[in-house]
Amino acid sequence: MDTSTTDQGAAGRGRVRSWLAEMVPAPGLPRRFAVLATVQALGIGLFLTSSAIFFVRTIGLTADQVGIGLSVAGLVGLLFTVPIGKLADRIGPRRPLFAVYLLLGLLFAAYCFVRNFAEFVVVASLISVCETSCNPLRLAMARASLGQQERVRVGAQMRGLFNVSFSLGAVLAGVALAVGTRLAFVVVILGTAVLQLVCALVTARLRVPPHVRVPSEPGVRRRTGLRDVRFVAIALLCGTLEFYQPILVVALPLWIVSRTGAPAGVNSVLLVLDTVAVFALQVAMSKGSETIPGAARILRRSGWFLAGCCVLFALTQDRSAAVAVPLLLVGTLVLVLGENSQAAGATGLVLHLPPAGRQGEYQGVFALGRGFQQTAGPVLVTALAVGLGWVGWLVLGGVLLVAGFAVPPLARSAARHTTPDES
Secondary structure, X not given: OOHHHHHHHHHHHHHHHHHHHHHOXXXXXXXXXXXXXXXXXXXXXXXXXXXXHHHHHHHOOOHHHHHHHHHHHHHHHHHOHHHHHHHHHHHOOHHHHHHHHHHHHHHHHHHHHOOOHHHHHHHHHHHHHHHHHHHHHHHHHHHHHOOHHHHHHHHHHHHHHHXXXXXXXXXXXXXXXXHOOHHHHHHXXXXXXXXXXXXXXXXXXXXXXXXXXXXXXXXXXXXXXXXXXXXXXXXXXXXXXXXXHHHHHHHHHHHHHHHOOOOOOHHHHHHHHHHHHHHHHHHHHOOOOOOHHHHHHHHHHHHHHHHHHHHHHHOOOOOOHHHHHHHHHHHHHHHHHHHHHHHHHHHHHHHHOOEOOOHHHHHHHHHHHHHHHHHHHHHHHHHHHHHHOHHHHHHHHHHHHHHHHHHHHHHXXXXXXXXXXXX
């Protein structure tokens, strides 16, 4: 037997084991946080994949009513992120997070009893308030429970597992879509509700350090996080870099069928490629985000990658499938590099920049950047990329490049003026 081949095989197996070890959170709190993110992602993937059809076929809403109702719900959810964050700073994040998951379980089940548009808006808005608060509360709890190096690593592991679990939920929802009966959709809704209750149970069993409220200085009135102009600007820039999401799920599918010769089915391949690559690379690409300067540089890198994928997508206009498909595949891989960089850098800044004792409030402020992406992103990327063609892709790439380059100086300034909590 060739010993060199044997050695190479052993080395390859060692690298695989090392990669798997990086992806699996350590026992204890890190693993429980990962379970929390994984279970919630399974429920989200299960629900979102089939929800629009459920609303139309089972509740009897029109497509316009669904769109309007979900837009209203999204805005309502954003209004409550900062107040809930402030509550977490006062009493600790675990109890609000437990309450949010418990309410989500009850509210998803309530969808089975909705019969008109008004009831739909009320339930969707309450769910939006809870869902929008989950991630900031989880991050605030991780910030209070884990060391500086560990929290960044665990955050990356959670993001990778979230994507895989979300995809699994989407696959399971496909069964309900194939069956198409009211009972099948009700099972999906109730399954989503049960998963939220499991999250509540996991949260209740978390043994996190006791919450210590940082007192205000006597006679000093603290400025609200919404008036911290530098931090708000960073949140909006991170939201802009998060346009990778509507690019992938909104603009690209429309672009493929209307502007390229590639078959429509290639969109599914791109989504699977994105999910697998994000999971495989997330932890490795989060290294360096343990400090404010490092996280800011990673966000600048994200701008480069996202601008590059826009150029590659622009090159597919009016191209045959033989040319367009390889470019779309390479462009998606470059998008994944930008996506992972954005997630790692944004998490690093939002964990390290907030002042001591105000993690919950600042997490809520940071969530406004994601809200900007969710409300404005689909409209902007579609208008630019699909509406203007290759020129629009280049403009979009320029916007993303500028957003990435704007982060480091803002982060340096924010660190000087907010006295970040680095403990």
